[in-house]
Amino acid sequence: MSIITDELAFSLSRATIAAAIAAARLTGRGDEKAADQAAVEAMRAALNALAIKGRVVMGEGERDEAPMLYIGEEVGSGKGPALDIALDPLEGTTLTAKAKAGALSVAAFAPRGGLLHAPDVYMDKLAIGPGFGVDVVDLDAGADENARALAKAKGVSVEEIGVCVLDRPRHGPIIEALRGVGARVHLIGDGDIAGVINCAKPETGIDMYLGQGGAPEGVLAAAALKCVGGQFQGRLVMRNDDERARVQKAGIEDFKRRYRLDELVSDDAIFIATGITTGSMADGVRFQNGHVLTHTLVMNSATRSVCDLRVKQPQA
Numbered sequence: 001m002s003i004i005t006d007e008l009a010f011s012l013s014r015a016t017i018a019a020a021i022a023a024a025r026l027t028g029r030g031d032e033k034a035a036d037q038a039a040v041e042a043m044r045a046a047l048n049a050l051a052i053k054g055r056v057v058m059g060e061g062e063r064d065e066a067p068m069l070y071i072g073e074e075v076g077s078g079k080g081p082a083l084d085i086a087l088d089p090l091e092g093t094t095l096t097a098k099a100k101a102g103a104l105s106v107a108a109f110a111p112r113g114g115l116l117h118a119p120d121v122y123m124d125k126l127a128i129g130p131g132f133g134v135d136v137v138d139l140d141a142g143a144d145e146n147a148r149a150l151a152k153a154k155g156v157s158v159e160e161i162g163v164c165v166l167d168r169p170r171h172g173p174i175i176e177a178l179r180g181v182g183a184r185v186h187l188i189g190d191g192d193i194a195g196v197i198n199c200a201k202p203e204t205g206i207d208m209y210l211g212q213g214g215a216p217e218g219v220l221a222a223a224a225l226k227c228v229g230g231q232f233q234g235r236l237v238m239r240n241d242d243e244r245a246r247v248q249k250a251g252i253e254d255f256k257r258r259y260r261l262d263e264l265v266s267d268d269a270i271f272i273a274t275g276i277t278t279g280s281m282a283d284g285v286r287f288q289n290g291h292v293l294t295h296t297l298v299m300n301s302a303t304r305s306v307c308d309l310r311v312k313q314p315q316a
Contacts, residue, residue, distance in 0.1 A: 002268045003111055004110070004111070004267075004268040004269065004270055004301070004303075005302070006298075006300055006303055008109075008270065009270045009272070009299075009300045009307075011050060012050065012107070012270060012272060013298050013309060014050065015043050015047050015050070015087075015107055016105040016106060016107050016296060017046075017274050017294050017311060018043060019039040019274070020274035021285055022039050022041070023036075023038055023042075023096055023103070023105065023276050024096075024276050024277075024285035026038055026097075027103075027276065027277060027285075028098065028099030032094060032096070033093075035090060035096045039090035040069055040089045043069065043087065049077070050076050050077065051076070051080035052081055053078055054109075055072070055082075055083070055084055056073045056075065057086060057118075058085075058086035058115060058117070058118065058216040058219045059087055059216060069089065071119060071120070082112045083110065083111065084114055084115045084117070085109055086107065086108045086219045087107040087108070087220075088104075088107075089105055090276070091103065091105070091220075092190045092191050093190075094190055095277055096276055096277060101277055102190070102191040102280065103190075103276035103284070104194065104275060104276060104281060104282065105274045106220050106273045108219065108220050108265070108271045108272075110265060110266075110267045110268065110269040110270070111268070113266070114266055114267030114268070114269060115219055115264070115266075118250050119243070119249070120215065120216055121214075121215050121243045121246070122212055122214060122236070122237035123214065123218040123234045123235065123237060124139060124211075125196070125209060125221075125233070126138075126139045126210055127196045127210075127221065127230060127233075128207060128230060129200040129202075129207065129229065130200060130228070131229070132231065134231075136231075137150055138233075140258070142177055143173075143174045143177040143178050144177040144180060144181045146208065147161050147178055148181060158181050158183055159182040161183045162204075162205045162207050162208075163186065163206070163209070163210055164186045164188060164196075164199070164206045164209045165178070165186070165209075166187075166188055166195070166212075167187040167188060168211070170212060174210055174211060184205070186206055191279065192209070192217055192221070193217050193224070194279060194280055194281045195209050196218075196224070197221060197228070199230055200230045209221075215236055218264065219264050222261050223265045223269040224271040224299060226262075227269065227270075227271050227304070230261075231261060233259070233260055233261075234258070234264060235256065235259065236252070236255065236257075238255060265301075268301050269301050270300050270301075271301075272299070273296065273297045274294055274296040281297060282297055283295035287315065290314060290315055291314055292312075292313055292314075294313075295309070295310050296309040296310075
């Protein structure tokens, strides 16, 4: 019997809720670092109050980068299920600082060994929603080839394929190739976790996610897709010798390895996202009449459940 139960999932949601509330208090203040630090400290305190033996395997920093939740950090009371954790207490620091839509607090949990253990480096990513055969798209193929292949598998023209891409200069060739074959490019400024998850939501008009972003966000997005269905391919990107050394220290020797979803998330998993500012995935935190209202998505691959959790609690 899996230790990944719905009861555990709802208990773990306290961590993202606490982080979201802390970050939301600094929405629109223009201070990314302060908002991020507030979210980290709130999530750490909430995790340490839970009856788990938690270990951070994908986070935002190493031990010398405090106050970030660092890779290898042990959290929880030390009693209860042993879990690996990938997290981003504040996904969308710029979004929060500028009071823009789509900031989230996110975390994924799996039994020990169930999540890829790698440092905070970059990752090339390719994701599509559920309902397609294996290898319909290929991380090593061109963006235009993947758009055509997905259109063929879906039975539509390539002009009907929507692709989400982070709006970054490095993605110029990808954007040009997609537009060259007539695909619709959905550019986003931040928040690539939501961009990946939107591939599994037909109402968004997004069929594929493509581009390079943070590896922790890649594992988090893969955990969500494991719960709702879809495909994900990723490859770690090392930009310098320091990053290559950190990846080797994590026990990874094959720098060119392409990871599929079940290699990034190899066991049952829980994915939790709490809205900070209202976006496509969740409503933002609201402070109202002495209370705080939060909106959280709680996903569990073991039970194939996706729960919409809205909590109203007194302001601290």
